[in-house]
Amino acid sequence: MRSVMKPQPATAAGALLSSTHRMAPRKSIDLAAHLMDLCRTAGLSGHEAPVRNVLRRAWRPLVDELSGDRIGSLWGIRRAARRPAGRILLAAHMDSIGMLVTRIQDGFLFFAAIGGIDARVLPGALVQVHATRAGGSTALPGVITSRPPHVQSADEKRKVTPVHHLMVDLGLSAAQTARSVEIGDLIVFAQPPLRLGGDLLLAPALDNRASVAALTGCLAHLRGQALQWDVVAAATVQEEEGFAGAYSSAFAAQPDAAIAIDVTFGRQPGLPEWKTFKLGEGPTVSFGPNLHPQMGAALMEVAAANAISCARDVMPLHSGTDAYAMQVSRAGIPCGLVSIPLRNMHTPVEVVAMADVEQAARLLAKFVLALDGKFRKRLKVHP
Amino acid sequence: MKPERAAKPAATLPGLIRQLSEAVAVSGDEHAVRQIVLQALQNSADKLEVDALGNVLATRTGTSRRRERVMAAAHMDEVGVMIVSIESDGLLAIEAVGGLDARVLLGKQLWVGRQRLPGVVGATPVHLLKDEDEKRPVAFDALRVDIGAASREAAAKLVQPGDRATFATSFRNLGGSLRGKALDDRVGVALLIELFRSTRFEFDFTAAFTVQEEVGLRGAQVAAFAIDPVAALVLEVTPANDLPPQPGETENVRYNTRLGHGAALSLADSSTLYPRALVQHFAAIAARDQIPFQYRQPGGGGNDSGGIQRRRSGIPVLALSVPGRYIHSPAALVRLSDVRAALQLARSALAELPRMPRRPSRS
Numbered sequence: 001m002r003s004v005m006k007p008q009p010a011t012a013a014g015a016l017l018s019s020t021h022r023m024a025p026r027k028s029i030d031l032a033a034h035l036m037d038l039c040r041t042a043g044l045s046g047h048e049a050p051v052r053n054v055l056r057r058a059w060r061p062l063v064d065e066l067s068g069d070r071i072g073s074l075w076g077i078r079r080a081a082r083r084p085a086g087r088i089l090l091a092a093h094m095d096s097i098g099m100l101v102t103r104i105q106d107g108f109l110f111f112a113a114i115g116g117i118d119a120r121v122l123p124g125a126l127v128q129v130h131a132t133r134a135g136g137s138t139a140l141p142g143v144i145t146s147r148p149p150h151v152q153s154a155d156e157k158r159k160v161t162p163v164h165h166l167m168v169d170l171g172l173s174a175a176q177t178a179r180s181v182e183i184g185d186l187i188v189f190a191q192p193p194l195r196l197g198g199d200l201l202l203a204p205a206l207d208n209r210a211s212v213a214a215l216t217g218c219l220a221h222l223r224g225q226a227l228q229w230d231v232v233a234a235a236t237v238q239e240e241e242g243f244a245g246a247y248s249s250a251f252a253a254q255p256d257a258a259i260a261i262d263v264t265f266g267r268q269p270g271l272p273e274w275k276t277f278k279l280g281e282g283p284t285v286s287f288g289p290n291l292h293p294q295m296g297a298a299l300m301e302v303a304a305a306n307a308i309s310c311a312r313d314v315m316p317l318h319s320g321t322d323a324y325a326m327q328v329s330r331a332g333i334p335c336g337l338v339s340i341p342l343r344n345m346h347t348p349v350e351v352v353a354m355a356d357v358e359q360a361a362r363l364l365a366k367f368v369l370a371l372d373g374k375f376r377k378r379l380k381v382h383p
Numbered sequence: 384m385k386p387e388r389a390a391k392p393a394a395t396l397p398g399l400i401r402q403l404s405e406a407v408a409v410s411g412d413e414h415a416v417r418q419i420v421l422q423a424l425q426n427s428a429d430k431l432e433v434d435a436l437g438n439v440l441a442t443r444t445g446t447s448r449r450r451e452r453v454m455a456a457a458h459m460d461e462v463g464v465m466i467v468s469i470e471s472d473g474l475l476a477i478e479a480v481g482g483l484d485a486r487v488l489l490g491k492q493l494w495v496g497r498q499r500l501p502g503v504v505g506a507t508p509v510h511l512l513k514d515e516d517e518k519r520p521v522a523f524d525a526l527r528v529d530i531g532a533a534s535r536e537a538a539a540k541l542v543q544p545g546d547r548a549t550f551a552t553s554f555r556n557l558g559g560s561l562r563g564k565a566l567d568d569r570v571g572v573a574l575l576i577e578l579f580r581s582t583r584f585e586f587d588f589t590a591a592f593t594v595q596e597e598v599g600l601r602g603a604q605v606a607a608f609a610i611d612p613v614a615a616l617v618l619e620v621t622p623a624n625d626l627p628p629q630p631g632e633t634e635n636v637r638y639n640t641r642l643g644h645g646a647a648l649s650l651a652d653s654s655t656l657y658p659r660a661l662v663q664h665f666a667a668i669a670a671r672d673q674i675p676f677q678y679r680q681p682g683g684g685g686n687d688s689g690g691i692q693r694r695r696s697g698i699p700v701l702a703l704s705v706p707g708r709y710i711h712s713p714a715a716l717v718r719l720s721d722v723r724a725a726l727q728l729a730r731s732a733l734a735e736l737p738r739m740p741r742r743p744s745r746s
Binding site: 272273274275287288289290292312314316317318327328329330331332333334379380382383 | 410411414417433434435436437438464465466467468476478479480524543544545594595598599601602604605606608609
């Protein structure tokens with residue numbers, strides 16, 4: 001049904017990552033370890049500093065310059081070897097969904113959602129509260145309240161408990177809690193990153209740290225390679241709360257073209273097949289009103305030329321990604337969208353296949369290497 | 384897939400509307416209308432370009448030495464559906480592109496893809512409907528398009544996910560009224576083509592034929608940024624809900640606009656509050672020149688004005704619309720006298736546009 005090509009053996013990406021390029025020999029990057037690092041680090045929408053710091057360390061050896069927009073997005077910039085034939089913005093949002101303390105009552109923490117939290121998965125979830133009064137970096141372990149079936153009325157049993165009825169219990173006395181926690185403190189899922197069987201990786205915040213890792217992988221591929229276009233790799237802020245970092249980064253960077261890297265729905269029961277993609281069969285390339293048809297076509301061509309398995313992801317309306325914002329920046333920016341299939345989106349147990357992350361990295365790098373003096377002209381043609 | 388070739392642009396206004404109405408240009412794939420527009424303007428535009436999103440921006444230099452720029456916009460796209468998957472039996476699953484009611488698709492013929500394959504949206508025979516389903520509106524995920532392909536493989540040779548489809552409606556001139564699909568906003572596109580070809584203003588005039596209005600006013604936003612005008616006019620088709628009262632009602636007070644009552648000036652809608660000075664200028668010109676006009680009842684809905692008004696440091700914008708019944712359905716209906724009134728008012732009011740307040744400096 002979809003133009004899925006033969007899956008690539010997982011070793012190919014690894015081999016490429018560790019191969020030596022002509023300009024600068026380098027160590028290979030362990031993308032899985034890097035991704036698990038990113039997932040262990042908090043970075044809720046509007047509060048991305050911790051994950052930005054991890055990323056700054058990872059990107060410094062891979063880029064010519066580190067910079068950013070004025071609201072916290074991080075840019076890793078690679079300069080073209082000669083006069084640049086264009087500038088491309090590669091954007092993956094680094095923020096993740098989470099929760100925020102709104103009220104403290106009798107030692108319990110009421111909270112609000114940051115981003116699209118699914119209230120159904122919250123009761124009984126293990127969390128960490130980044131308690132400012134307890135020293136800022138201290139993460140206090142907690143659990144989200146749930147009411148045993150025994151005490152629920154028949155009516156309650158049929159309903160999803162809304163977020164504003166739930167609380168975090170730190171197991172501390174009311175006085176201890178009041179001493180440690182402040183209104184506005186952040187709450188993250190405590191689920192540690194974990195390798196599942198085969199090639200799968202489980203963690204909270206894989207949306208969108210998986211794509212950030214792919215961006216890191218792309219920069220690693222490009223290291224030592226002569227480029228014809230300038231590349232701005234951006235880890236954007238606040239995607240989950242309205243794409244703020246994509247708006248500001250696209251406006252400031254003024255690119256000739258942009259690619260958003262995000263996650264898409266992995267195949268799982270109960271979802272329509274057309275909206276979901278099997279894990280491990282490669283990244284997807286999107287088509288729809290937010291995306292420039294030439295960007296989609298060019299990404300598919302690069303994928304085919306490099307034997308990267310890649311499915312078409314069709315998006316009739318809002319892509320729900322940074323591409324939505326970048327496209328309408330200034331006088332308009334041609335956008336592409338590369339996505340990594342992910343199961344259980346916006347829950348503490350998001351799952352991706354590492355091969356898809358690696359293939360996304362490879363696709364982005366091969367695409368950047370294929371950018372030449374003629375590509376800007378191609379974008380002027382609306383087929 | 385072979386792109387369709389645009390025919391020579393029609394000479395008369397109804398002829399131009401017919402040609403535009405029958406072109407297929409669902410939001411995000413405005414190619415067919417863009418070709419007609421480019422061809423229609425090639426001899427009158429001093430500058431003609433297509434931007435990164437696919438908007439057509441056409442400029443006629445003004446006669447005055449004051450280098451002010453005024454923008455007028457009409458959107459090329461229409462609501463429709465996107466093929467999202469081909470099923471094993473050769474049927475196509477679809478999703479809405481733009482504000483489209485699934486109920487109006489049941490039992491209709493569609494044009495599918497650039498090659499305009501005929502297809503139909505099937506409906507369960509009424510004999511086999513369960514009682515509760517007879518009263519339940521159908522949802523998009525229950526609709527399938529049948530292009531006559533016997534299998535997934537056969538269908539995949541003709542269409543692919545991402546292709547668009549829209550109503551297969553032939554345009555009809557009913558004598559006084561025009562009936563066709565996508566009159567929202569092909570009537571506006573035709574008006575803008577006519578206005579552009581026939582008039583050279585004092586100011587530089589840029590006509591923006593925009594993309595993706597129906598999915599969030601997206602083309603207009605980037606066009607307004609690029610053009611950076613002192614003022615803008617949006618040419619639209621707005622709903623006319625001027626039907627007799629429903630059983631139980633004594634009077635229809637929520638008509639929005641009425642056919643045959645002239646061009647409609649917007650005061651407020653969900654995307655824009657229109658500057659009083661612009662509204663009054665257009666109303667004054669209409670009254671002086673005896674051009675029929677009406678006010679669109681303030682309320683919901685929106686148009687490219689919302690995308691234009693908030694670009695850069697703010698752009699004064701007005702919407703001038705032709706009332707249309709049954710828009711976003713297989714066949715909308717407009718009155719030709721309203722179309723002509725809108726053209727005349729746009730031309731006269733723009734020609735005498737007062738100087739716009741100076742914008743703050745950008746230092």
